[in-house]
Amino acid sequence: MLLIDGKKTSEEIKSEIGASVAQIKEKGGKAPHLAAILVGNDGASQTYVGAKVKACEQVGFESTLVRLEETVTEEELLKVVEEINQNDEIDGLIVQLPLPKHISVEKVTNKIKPEKDVDGFTPANVGRMTLGWPAYVAATPYGIVELLKRYNIETSGKHCVVIGRSHIVGSPMSILMARNEYPGNCTVTLTHSRTQNLPEITKTADILIVAIGKPEFVTADMVKEGATVIDVGIHRIADASKKSGFKLIGDVQFDEVAAKASAITPVPGGVGPMTIASLLYNTLLAAEGKVYSK
Numbered sequence: 484m485l486l487i488d489g490k491k492t493s494e495e496i497k498s499e500i501g502a503s504v505a506q507i508k509e510k511g512g513k514a515p516h517l518a519a520i521l522v523g524n525d526g527a528s529q530t531y532v533g534a535k536v537k538a539c540e541q542v543g544f545e546s547t548l549v550r551l552e553e554t555v556t557e558e559e560l561l562k563v564v565e566e567i568n569q570n571d572e573i574d575g576l577i578v579q580l581p582l583p584k585h586i587s588v589e590k591v592t593n594k595i596k597p598e599k600d601v602d603g604f605t606p607a608n609v610g611r612m613t614l615g616w617p618a619y620v621a622a623t624p625y626g627i628v629e630l631l632k633r634y635n636i637e638t639s640g641k642h643c644v645v646i647g648r649s650h651i652v653g654s655p656m657s658i659l660m661a662r663n664e665y666p667g668n669c670t671v672t673l674t675h676s677r678t679q680n681l682p683e684i685t686k687t688a689d690i691l692i693v694a695i696g697k698p699e700f701v702t703a704d705m706v707k708e709g710a711t712v713i714d715v716g717i718h719r720i721a722d723a724s725k726k727s728g729f730k731l732i733g734d735v736q737f738d739e740v741a742a743k744a745s746a747i748t749p750v751p752g753g754v755g756p757m758t759i760a761s762l763l764y765n766t767l768l769a770a771e772g773k774v775y776s777k
C-alpha cells in the first residue's frame with residue numbers, strides 16, 4: 484500500500500514556490516502578498532489562519548492578517564473586503580470560514596474580487612474551473628489533484644466515486660476528475676446524503692474521494708481491493724494520551740481501509756497540508772497575473 488504523503492508533498496510545493504519568489508525578488512519584483520480576514524475567535528480557524536501566515540513567511544510572501552470582532556456587522560466586513568480589493572499591494576484575499584451566523588457567506592464571497600479570490604470560492608473562479616478555463620481552483624480540490632499527479636495515480640478510464648457534494652470539495656472534485664486532462668478522464672459518480680445503497684457504489688470505485696464530514700464513515704467493506712483512497716475529512720477527537728488533549732482523524736477508518744487500498748492519504752498529514760500549499764500556489768498565480776491579467 485502506497486502512503487500518499489501530503490505533508491512531504493506540501494513541503495516540496497512550498498520550496499518550489501519559495502524558489503519562484505526568490506526569482507521574482509532577484510528581478511526586482513515584489514513578493515506576493517496574501518491577506519486573510521479572521522472574524523471572531525474560533526479555535527480551529529485561528530489554528531488554520533496561523534498556519535497560513537506561517538506558511539507565507541516560509542515561502543517569502545508578504546501577509547496581512549485582519550482580525551475582526553465576532554460582532555462585526557456584515558456591512559463593516561464588506562467594507563474591509565472592498566478596501567483590500569482596491570489595495571494594489573495585496574494579490575490574494577481569503578475570508579476564513581465559518582463566519583458568524585449574522586453574516587452571509589454568499590454576500591462576502593461574492594464581494595471578493597475574482598482576481599484576488601485565491602480560495603477559488605467565487606462564482607467567477609468556480610465557473611471558469613467548470614468550463615476548463617484558467618482559474619484559481621479551490622485549495623482542497625487542487626491539493627488532491629496535485630497529490631494524484633505527483634504520485635502518478637492512474638485515472639484515465641477509471642471509476643472515481645466522490646462522497647459529498649460540497650461546493651468547495653465534492654462538486655469541484657467531480658468536475659476535475661472527469662475533465663479531459665490528467666489526472667482526470669475518470670468516469671465519475673458523485674454521491675451524497677440522498678444516495679441509495681452507497682456501499683454498493685463505493686465498492687466499485689478505483690479512486691474513492693471521501694469528503695462527507697463524518698468521522699471514520701468509510702470502512703473496509705465499502706472499499707474495493709486495490710483502490711486509491713483520498714480522505715478529505717478532518718475531525719478533532721478527545722485523546723488524553725496527546726499533549727493537545729485531542730487527535731485528528733478523517734472520514735475514513737484508516738487502519739482497516741489501508742489494508743485493502745493500493746494508495747491512501749492519512750489524516751493528519753494528507754490532504755490538509757496540501758490545502759495550505761495550494762492556497763500559496765494560487766496566491767503566486769495571482770501575483771504573476773497568470774490567471775487574470777493585471
Ligand SMILES: Nc1nc(=O)c2c([nH]1)NC[C@@H]1CN(c3ccc(C(=O)N[C@@H](CCC(=O)O)C(=O)O)cc3)C=[N+]21
Binds near residue numbers: 622
Ligand atoms: N476561506 C477558507 N479557506 C480555507 O481553505 C479554509 C477555511 N476557510 N476554513 C477552514 C478550512 C479548513 N482548512 C484546513 C487548512 C489546513 C489544514 C491542515 O493543515 N491540517 C493538518 C493538521 C493541522 C492541525 O494540526 O490541526 C493535517 O491535516 O495534517 C486543515 C484544514 C482550510 N480551510
